[in-house]
Amino acid sequence: MEGMAVRLQGLRKTFGETVAVDGVDLAVRDGEFFSMLGPSGSGKTTVLRLIAGFETPTEGRIELAGQDVTRLAPFERDVHTVFQDYALFPHMTVEQNVAYALKIRKVPKTERLRQARAALARVRLEGYGTRRPAQLSGGQRQRVALARALVGRPRVLLLDEPLGALDAQLREQMQLELKALQREVGITFVFVTHDQQEALAMSDRIAVFRQGRLEQVGTPAEIYERPATSFVASFVGTSNLLRGEAARRILGEDGVHSVRPEKIRVLHESAADEPGQVTATGTVAEVVYLGDATRFLVDLDAGGRLTALQQNLTTSAEDVAAFRGARVRLAWHRRHTVQVPDAR
Ligand code: ATP
Numbered sequence: 050m051e052g053m054a055v056r057l058q059g060l061r062k063t064f065g066e067t068v069a070v071d072g073v074d075l076a077v078r079d080g081e082f083f084s085m086l087g088p089s090g091s092g093k094t095t096v097l098r099l100i101a102g103f104e105t106p107t108e109g110r111i112e113l114a115g116q117d118v119t120r121l122a123p124f125e126r127d128v129h130t131v132f133q134d135y136a137l138f139p140h141m142t143v144e145q146n147v148a149y150a151l152k153i154r155k156v157p158k159t160e161r162l163r164q165a166r167a168a169l170a171r172v173r174l175e176g177y178g179t180r181r182p183a184q185l186s187g188g189q190r191q192r193v194a195l196a197r198a199l200v201g202r203p204r205v206l207l208l209d210e211p212l213g214a215l216d217a218q219l220r221e222q223m224q225l226e227l228k229a230l231q232r233e234v235g236i237t238f239v240f241v242t243h244d245q246q247e248a249l250a251m252s253d254r255i256a257v258f259r260q261g262r263l264e265q266v267g268t269p270a271e272i273y274e275r276p277a278t279s280f281v282a283s284f285v286g287t288s289n290l291l292r293g294e295a296a297r298r299i300l301g302e303d304g305v306h307s308v309r310p311e312k313i314r315v316l317h318e319s320a321a322d323e324p325g326q327v328t329a330t331g332t333v334a335e336v337v338y339l340g341d342a343t344r345f346l347v348d349l350d351a352g353g354r355l356t357a358l359q360q361n362l363t364t365s366a367e368d369v370a371a372f373r374g375a376r377v378r379l380a381w382h383r384r385h386t387v388q389v390p391d392a393r
Contacts, residue, residue, distance in 0.1 A: 053115065054079045054205050054237035055100060060109035062095050069095040071261035073109075077205075077239055082231050084240045084248040087258030088284065093241045096258075097207050100239065101130045114204055129203040133210045135194040137182040143169065143193050144178035150201040168196040171230065188219045195230065205237045212247065224250050245285045249273060257281050273309070279389045282307035287356050289313075290389075295353035299329045305391050312385040313357035315345050318376040328380045329355070338369045345372065347379060355379060 055077040062070040070092045077083045085093040098104045100111060102123035111119045118126050129150075137146050148165040156164070169178060172192035182190055191211065198206055212220045212227075228251045231238050242248050248255045249269040257264040257272065257280075265277040276282035279290060292305045300306060322328055334354070335346040343364060345357045357379055 052079050053077065054081065054113065055083075055239060056110075056112040056115075057096070057100075058110040058112075060096065060099060060111065061107045062092075062099060062104060063107045068261050070099070070106075073261075073263055075256060075263065075266065077237060078253075079114075080235050080237055082228065082238045082240065082251060082253045084242055084252040084255045085258060086242055086245060086248040086255050086285070088243060091258040092261040093243075093258050094209055095261075097130070097209055097239065097241050100126075100205070101128055101207050102126050103130075127204040128207055129198045129201055129205075130207040130209065131194050131198050131211050133213045135182075135190050135211075137190060137193060137197075139182055142179050142181055143174065143185070146182070146193055147178075147196045147200055149197065154201075164200055165196070168200040169193075171199060171233070172196045172226075187215055188223060191215065191223060195227070199230075199234060199236070203236065205239060208238060208240045210241055210243070212242075220247075227251065249285070255285075257284065259284075275387055276307055276389055279305050279307070279391055282387070282389050286310075287358075289356050291353060291355070291386075292391075293352070295349055295351045298351035299349070300327060300386060302388070305389050307387045307389050308355070308381055308385055310344070310356040310358035313355060313379050313381045315347075315357050315359055315372075316378045316380055318378050320378050320380070323380070325383055326380045327383050327386060328378050330376065330378050331355075333372050333375045333377055336369050336372045338366045343369050343372075345377070347377060349379075 053076045057073050057075040060070055060073040073096060085096060087093050095104060099106055102121060110117060113126055144165050147168055148161040151161040151164060169175060172195050174189060174192050212223050215223060224247060252269055254266060254268055255272050256266045259280050265272060265281045272281060272285050282290060287310050289308055289310055290305055291299060296302055296304060296306050318330055329349050329351060331347040331349040333345055334348045337344040342361055343359050347355050347357060349355060
């Protein structure tokens with residue numbers, strides 16, 4: 050298939066009795082930042098290892114740039130893997146670490162050094178070339194691992210939770226940097242994460258995994274605004290589902306419906322209904338002041354519970370406490386309610 054960096058067909062992998070990957074069909078486009086998202090044990094790392102060639106599929110086919118690589122060894126595939134622990138050589142300098150792949154390919158020394166320095170500059174580590182990994186911070190080691198990956202100009206870069214070892218603030222910064230870097234170099238990234246916020250922030254498209262299968266593949270907006278299953282609705286973003294009696298009374302419909310917390314306004318119980326709006330009355334069970342926003346947990350009179358997230362435009366922390374136990378009316382646009390098929 051044209052323009053596809055990676056293509057998986059009927060991919061299946063078992064380890065003894067465990068079915069790690071259970072029939073996955075997937076195509077990653079050239080130059081795409083593609084994330085595989087799912088809870089622990091859902092099979093995303095195994096899919097990554099299958100693409101890299103560290104595992105052999107039980108069934109199915111793997112193509113890289115249109116070529117069948119299912120039976121090829123890792124070094125015969127035009128991919129590079131960045132692991133969470135970075136796997137840097139501790140006894141080598143930063144420059145030597147980055148140049149290593151070029152040395153293996155017998156690139157002459159001056160050219161190796163030139164390319165290694167260029168790659169280090171790309172990840173903003175000029176001047177660090179003679180240090181050893183132990184003399185770097187976690188974020189800097191992460192950058193060295195990236196420089197080492199980029200220097201070989203692989204067609205596809207496979208990244209397994211590369212930001213997992215970083216603290217929250219550095220992680221957010223690296224998310225932006227990594228995304229910018231990917232745009233600059235134009236290499237296809239296949240990125241494994243269990244962090245939905247990270248996947249939403251960085252990806253062109255996301256594949257959501259559950260128990261070795263794909264639940265949904267789509268852009269961050271599609272995954273978030275139009276979850277295809279109740280699992281996706283709950284795993285990506287705050288689970289906010291109306292079902293059964295509550296769905297019938299509030300929406301006049303059967304089935305399971307998802308509405309995102311930030312779409313819901315918290316109003317006085319006596320507020321008037323507006324055309325096109327869904328409203329539901331209830332009692333505030335809990336309020337959480339988050340600084341920039343406030344989260345309300347509301348027990349609905351129709352049954353069930355919804356979370357509403359309000360920006361703190363004029364609200365202060367003191368106002369927030371007064372809401373606990375208060376009677377409120379929740380309101381949102383009907384078009385923000387998405388019906389989702391129930392769990393399989
Ligand atoms: P995590 O986020 O925790 O890394 P994951 O979604 O990447 O999880 P995998 O590591 O792909 O999940 O594992 C999928 C399933 O396959 C799990 O049940 C796991 O225990 C099993 N598994 C993975 N590798 C092996 C192995 N080498 N031997 C036996 N079972 C394995």
